[in-house]
Amino acid sequence: MEKSTSLQHYVRGPHRRGEIAKAARTLIVEKGYAALRTRDVAERVGISLSTMHFHVATKSDLVALVAETTMDAFLSLLPPAPSPDMPAQKQLRTEVQAYYDSLLEHGELAACYVQLTQAASDEPRIRPMLEAFEQGWSQRFADILHIGREQGVFRANVSPLPAALVITGALTAFGTRGPGKLEMFWPVFDEIERGLLAIDPKGKDT
Amino acid sequence: MEKSTSLQHYVRGPHRRGEIAKAARTLIVEKGYAALRTRDVAERVGISLSTMHFHVATKSDLVALVAETTMDAFLSLLPPAPSPDMPAQKQLRTEVQAYYDSLLEHGELAACYVQLTQAASDEPRIRPMLEAFEQGWSQRFADILHIGREQGVFRANVSPLPAALVITGALTAFGTRGPGKLEMFWPVFDEIERGLLAIDPKGKDT
DNA sequence: TGAAGAATCGATCATATGATCGATTTATGG
């Protein structure tokens, strides 16, 4: 239990903030925001509580840092912005697939997002961030739906924004439920898609 | 600040547990489960911390008590169980209307439910309760959808359970968002309904 | 090479919080 020989103490630059943010996110996902302890974060990084406070002054700052990095990471996983020149049904699938992949490969992000939602009552600073994120995400779906309606692939009476809220609402539910519950993901999306598609009897047009 | 003349101390019977549960629920809704303090609950009821512990031994017991009473209260607001002999579209509306009413008149219940979801990590005892509740609620919608499909009011290719998850997922999102966001409730539901209804060209049958 | 500053640590503080204990007060049945 004695210190290993090669411990390279003393990390320079802003690297430690990244490590701290990551550790905090992991702990938030594992035990929930309510159980987040600055001590545990420091221990996870392998530094003392004091050092941790040196890099991130207060717990409030820590939460804000986690919120920033988490949502940035999430946004970087999204496909290109919706385009009127691409088939809408495919764009919808792609968008949802990206979310599904994020749940599989980066489940921490969605799970952490849910926790941050709870943290918002303690930390009003992060609320605007969360709202902007959620609104932006819904808008992507609304854009796709609008495009698809123009293209005639979706029902003519689709209301883009409400329909987008249906999608984000239904899919967000999978972020909260633990893994294993993911088996209903595609059945749920398929059901949504069936409800959106224009009835195209016999594939004839006009 | 001196004790009012007529303070009827000493409440007999199990009445205090009810008061405590109610106070705890209110506080959970106001400030979130993470900020729930046994002291605050006691103060809200108007008793000392010791008395509070006399009636509800531990904080864990308190949370379990809140979970029980909250879900019981919620269930009591639901309409009669789905019936194959009634028009499914109307039953669906009724079911959703009941939920909407509960959000308006008893927003504490849905809000508290969301908080209890978070509490589940600290308090494993309440997890089975929450799961049973959620499963039961989704099943009600699944039953209605199945009935409606048989009746021909809903698409023949509706999958009851996935569609039910779409509904509960989309509607649950309104429980988390604060009031004021409720204006999108019915547009969202109308969109869901449009996606479910069988195309009934010109209202002719067979 | 030798300040100067960046990074780290151990010790400690101040407070919050769940829980316990013993004493006291009140209602109730016999």
Place this chain on the structure above:
DNA sequence: CCATAAATCGATCATATGATCGATTCTTCA
């Protein structure tokens, strides 16, 4: 009307937790 149990309270404990302080070690660069 009084003895017993239920209900209440104040004081206190034990611990958890965010934060601070001063000393120490390492890195950098002039």
